[in-house]
Amino acid sequence: MEDAFLMIVTMASATLRVATPLVLAALAGLFAERSGIVDIGLEGKMLGAAFAAAATAAVTGSAWLGLLAAIAASTVLSMIHGFASITHNGNQVVSGMALNIMVAGLCPVLAQAWFRQSGQTPMLGQQARFGPIELPFAAAVAKVPVIGPLYAQVISGHNILVYIAAIAVPLVGFIVYRTSFGLRLRAVGENPEAVDTAGVSVSRLRYQALILAGILCGVAGAYLSTAHNAGFIRDMTAGKGYLALAALIFGKWKPVPTLLACLLFAFADAVQIRLQGVPVPGIGVIPVQLIQALPYILTVFLLAGFVGKSIAPRASGIPYLKER
Amino acid sequence: MIRKLALAGLMAAGLGFSAQAQTFTPAVIFDMGGKFDKSFNEAAYNGAERFKKEFGGTYAEFEVTNEAQRTQAMQRLARGAGATPPASIVICIGFAFGSTLEQVAKEFPRTKFVIVDSVVDAPNVSSVVFREHEGSFLVGMAAAMASKTAKVGFVGGMDIPLIRKFHKGYEEGAQHVNKSVQVFMNMTGTTPAAWNDPTKGGELARSQFERGADVIYAAAGATGLGVLQAAKDSGKLSIGVDSNQNHLHPGSVLTSMVKRVDVAVYNAMKSAKDGSWKAGVQSLGLKEDGVGYALDANNEKLITADMKAKLDAAKADIIAGKIKVTDVTAK
Numbered sequence: 001m002e003d004a005f006l007m008i009v010t011m012a013s014a015t016l017r018v019a020t021p022l023v024l025a026a027l028a029g030l031f032a033e034r035s036g037i038v039d040i041g042l043e044g045k046m047l048g049a050a051f052a053a054a055a056t057a058a059v060t061g062s063a064w065l066g067l068l069a070a071i072a073a074s075t076v077l078s079m080i081h082g083f084a085s086i087t088h089n090g091n092q093v094v095s096g097m098a099l100n101i102m103v104a105g106l107c108p109v110l111a112q113a114w115f116r117q118s119g120q121t122p123m124l125g126q127q128a129r130f131g132p133i134e135l136p137f138a139a140a141v142a143k144v145p146v147i148g149p150l151y152a153q154v155i156s157g158h159n160i161l162v163y164i165a166a167i168a169v170p171l172v173g174f175i176v177y178r179t180s181f182g183l184r185l186r187a188v189g190e191n192p193e194a195v196d197t198a199g200v201s202v203s204r205l206r207y208q209a210l211i212l213a214g215i216l217c218g219v220a221g222a223y224l225s226t227a228h229n230a231g232f233i234r235d236m237t238a239g240k241g242y243l244a245l246a247a248l249i250f251g252k253w254k255p256v257p258t259l260l261a262c263l264l265f266a267f268a269d270a271v272q273i274r275l276q277g278v279p280v281p282g283i284g285v286i287p288v289q290l291i292q293a294l295p296y297i298l299t300v301f302l303l304a305g306f307v308g309k310s311i312a313p314r315a316s317g318i319p320y321l322k323e324r
Numbered sequence: 325m326i327r328k329l330a331l332a333g334l335m336a337a338g339l340g341f342s343a344q345a346q347t348f349t350p351a352v353i354f355d356m357g358g359k360f361d362k363s364f365n366e367a368a369y370n371g372a373e374r375f376k377k378e379f380g381g382t383y384a385e386f387e388v389t390n391e392a393q394r395t396q397a398m399q400r401l402a403r404g405a406g407a408t409p410p411a412s413i414v415i416c417i418g419f420a421f422g423s424t425l426e427q428v429a430k431e432f433p434r435t436k437f438v439i440v441d442s443v444v445d446a447p448n449v450s451s452v453v454f455r456e457h458e459g460s461f462l463v464g465m466a467a468a469m470a471s472k473t474a475k476v477g478f479v480g481g482m483d484i485p486l487i488r489k490f491h492k493g494y495e496e497g498a499q500h501v502n503k504s505v506q507v508f509m510n511m512t513g514t515t516p517a518a519w520n521d522p523t524k525g526g527e528l529a530r531s532q533f534e535r536g537a538d539v540i541y542a543a544a545g546a547t548g549l550g551v552l553q554a555a556k557d558s559g560k561l562s563i564g565v566d567s568n569q570n571h572l573h574p575g576s577v578l579t580s581m582v583k584r585v586d587v588a589v590y591n592a593m594k595s596a597k598d599g600s601w602k603a604g605v606q607s608l609g610l611k612e613d614g615v616g617y618a619l620d621a622n623n624e625k626l627i628t629a630d631m632k633a634k635l636d637a638a639k640a641d642i643i644a645g646k647i648k649v650t651d652v653t654a655k
Contacts, residue, residue, distance in 0.1 A: 229523055235520075273524075289514060
């Protein structure tokens with residue numbers, strides 16, 4: 001019983017660690033797609049940000065400067081996407097994919113040119129990374145049954161970026177549903193003609209959405225290279241951008257359901273790691289290959305049965321052309 | 325005038341080319357972990373650099389980043405391309421080159437090939453394999469002696485027989501010290517990407533620490549960097565692999581199972597240069613100092629005199645054949 005509880009606690013903690021970049025990237029995608037811009041470039045933006053953060057942190061020794069650089073890099077990439085798909089009405093999927101491919105090649109090349117470590121950045125020391133934060137009273141309540149370990153090990157002891165991701169969810173919800181900017185954002189993704197008729201600039205709104213997406217992706221990238229890991233490694237996003245996009249679709253382009261979808265993916269990953277080589281009561285040891293396929297099986301299963309109909313913002317993916 | 329200049333330039337380039345072709349040019353192909361994985365591939369790089377320093381000249385190199393490049397890289401280096409003359413000897417770092425090399429070695433019967441970690445039977449291929457289970461046995465002993473919880477962990481890279489061999493030796497070594505020690509085992513993945521996924525490595529290590537392990541052995545190329553980092557972050561111990569990784573986190577890396585890929589690469593280049601190169605299979609273990617455990621200023625506080633005495637005794641026993649370590653890849 002004690003063991004089972006400990007396992008739940010550690011799995012919950014691992015779920016939060018793995019979910020953080022997914023949540024941030026999915027929220028970035030939410031802004032972009034709600035404004036009518038398909039953002040398949042999440043992967044590339046995150047990777048670019050991870051590289052910028054690690055490179056800056058390696059040179060300056062400051063994780064915070066790394067975070068700023070990550071946000072800047074990701075926002076610039078976001079603006080390139082915007083320039084191609086908003087100003088020039090380019091195909092948004094093509095532009096996003098181009099971004100992914102460009103960044104995947106560019107980062108190792110730059111890393112090689114600057115650090116000469118075959119496409120990686122040097123390993124970061126403790127002070128150049130975001131370290132764990134003890135929340136107040138964590139040590140004091142750790143002894144309290146059930147609530148103690150939950151607070152001390154699951155909620156406390158993460159780095160600041162995990163908490164930023166946690167705050168970002170209600171914040172994004174507030175911006176999208178309770179502000180006039182959010183109202184316009186949703187409108188421009190559903191019916192840009194109406195927004196245009198009301199005298200609000202469609203492209204301006206879409207650019208603003210992409211800036212917000214850039215910022216969030218920047219934090220996600222910095223998390224990967226300066227908090228969860230200690231340095232940039234080629235292709236370190238490993239498909240997390242696409243996973244975030246899938247979570248966004250699961251979550252029907254709404255902040256809280258999207259958060260839940262991200263947590264589910266991360267939980268599947270945590271389970272997968274912990275089930276490897278552990279005998280399951282009544283079944284025995286499950287083959288590694290089957291366990292590693294678990295998150296994907298879960299994805300297919302959920303997509304097929306549980307999510308129900310998921311409708312994208314109506315104008316998503318369509319460049320807005322003013323008719324005269 | 326311009327045409328003449330161009331012609332002269334071409335001739336000079338041609339002369340340069342033929343002059344270069346006669347010099348000795350070895351070539352190294354690194355596997356997917358990358359040249360600076362601080363582990364397996366980096367050991368090979370260090371061997372090549374040592375040769376370069378001692379004998380001058382340069383060596384050609386290639387880092388594969390996907391499966392399709394294996395054949396291309398081998399053929400290109402063997403044939404020579406542009407300014408690179410055909411390589412005198414092509415050294416392939418990693419078991420994954422095995423099946424490719426079987427074909428390419430036939431296509432270039434006059435080129436010498438070396439493969440590390442796999443055996444290719446051809447008249448122009450020299451295969452270097454290591455008895456990793458012997459070195460892993462020693463670090464397994466060290467892990468069990470350093471562990472306070474009698475639980476130790478192992479994180480492997482790609483799930484292949486070679487890595488199972490590391491694991492088996494490690495497990496036997498740990499149980500040699502303490503019969504009841506528990507050994508957790510995780511593999512990172514089943515594709516070559518598993519050599520370069522430190523995020524996953526770190527998560528696997530954390531899960532083992534949470535289950536009570538306090539020493540983890542990483543045999544996973546660059547993925548192991550995540551394991552070592554997780555051990556450092558959790559205040560636990562780790563064991564590095566292939567290269568001496570003690571310096572990465574002094575005080576947290578208990579020791580490293582060194583596999584002298586650098587010596588293998590250096591010797592291959594040297595023997596090819598002085599003409600003593602031979603095809604065939606070389607097996608390097610504790611006896612040949614091909615594997616071992618690393619002891620230096622970074623971990624001298626972690627390995628006590630008592631531990632060292634026991635490790636050295638076991639080493640002598642393995643060499644003398646008194647301790648038999650199981651080799652899971654042996655047929």
